[in-house]
Amino acid sequence: MCGIVGLFLKDPELEPQLGSLLAGMLEVMSDRGPDSAGFAVYGEGTSERLKLTVRGVRLDEVAEALGPEVEGRLRDTHLVLSFPRASEAEVRAWLAVERPDLAVTGAGERIEIYKDVGLPAAVARRFDLPGMSGTHGIGHTRMATESAVTVDGAHPFSTGADQCLVHNGSLSNHRSLRRVLEPAGMTFTSDNDSEVAAAYLSVRMREGASLPEALEAGLKDFDGFYTLVVGSRDGFAVMRDPVSCKPAVMAETDRYVAFGSEYRALVDLPGIEAARVFEPEPARVYAWERR
């Protein structure tokens, strides 16, 4: 069992509240996943600069050491580095050599990813999720089944620029998928089956598929149980396995699209009383795109 939440805003006026709404949703899902929690927020960003979220200890002097063009924003055990796009290779190379102890949790123009072990409410507080603004966000509360309770096993998983995935379920063919994805250039930070699903979608999108097309392909290749919520720089998508093994509820209004493993996660959203509340159908891709 795990809990998933997702919120995709249509109304820019709600953007300053994205973090607080998502934090509330995440906390309600503690019953479904008390081991660890994580979230991705799509906030400010421009095409000229990249953001890299890194996790670890001794983060105070990292940005400074990287040079004057690199800005760092520290949130507890995570540091978001922002730098000109052209410096990406340089920054990554420096991190690999000087600070191999740090884990990169996400990279892209707008994405920031935070994850930690512990109760979801505590994790959200630690990183000040309620204070974050953005256009969309995805969160996960984990009850570990296929791999250990570690930060590495916490969702969301990001395997491509501005991409992230959260998963409730378990994939039975993740080892065999991995054997195909590794030669395609994907590297993995965990033994987690969900990370394999993320990498699969990243490879498909790198090959030219849109997010919905990549998910359609996954319907044929994923063997197991899955409710997936996927974010991209401008998109948000949901897909469930053909037997709809894992729960999912969605709500849509003129102002947002929201996802929860259970309806309880959605009750504090503005205007939920009048929202169209529905259960996504099995083996059907639902996708939204920012215009």
Added chain:
Amino acid sequence: MQVVDLAETRLRDLNARLHALSADTNETLWRVENPNGQHALAVGLDAPITVEIAGHAGYYCASMNMQATVIVEGNAGVGVAENMMSGLVHVKGDASQSAGATAHGGLLVIDGSASARCGISMKGVDIVVKGSIGPMSAFMAQAGALVVLGDAGEALGDSIYEARLYVRGDVKSLGADCVEKTMREEHRSELRQLLDAAGLDGSVSVDAFKRYGSARQLYNFHVDNAAAY
């Protein structure tokens, strides 16, 4: 009328109060406010009372119900009226998976649609869904009737025993050992009664329905299959 606001009262206290009611109670009408999708609302009731749930319900709402009428004024989560023995459960919105699962008796009415596995292993309950039902519905259904005004998803009635399925719309596919059957007068009569009980008095013609049930090839011992045992 007894009003219980779940923004102030714990769910367990509500259920404890409902469980304490005797068969001759005068507190026969209850209204539950701010249900907010909580699980196990009004479960295990055994008194001739009516409970109105003013919003969406979570998992297993009104499960194990006996005698009571439970009305959900919104959507219901997984397993609404699961293992109901008698009484009436009325969902005014949609129902999630496994609505009416394993229920032995009573009537479950869903004004919207029900998702996967509606009526799975039903054992005598009657279910009327005014919308459509999802895949694998009435899986291993043993007794009772399932009425669907809309469509049915894949593998309807897979491994069905003796339940009767009436579907007005399209059936995406039938499960193993489930076949279309002739509508005889006894079936028309049963269907008419169920439609009436669901408040559709005469507005829906029974002639528009098809009946599905067991081909009885799977669960009966058949001498030709002896080698397979």
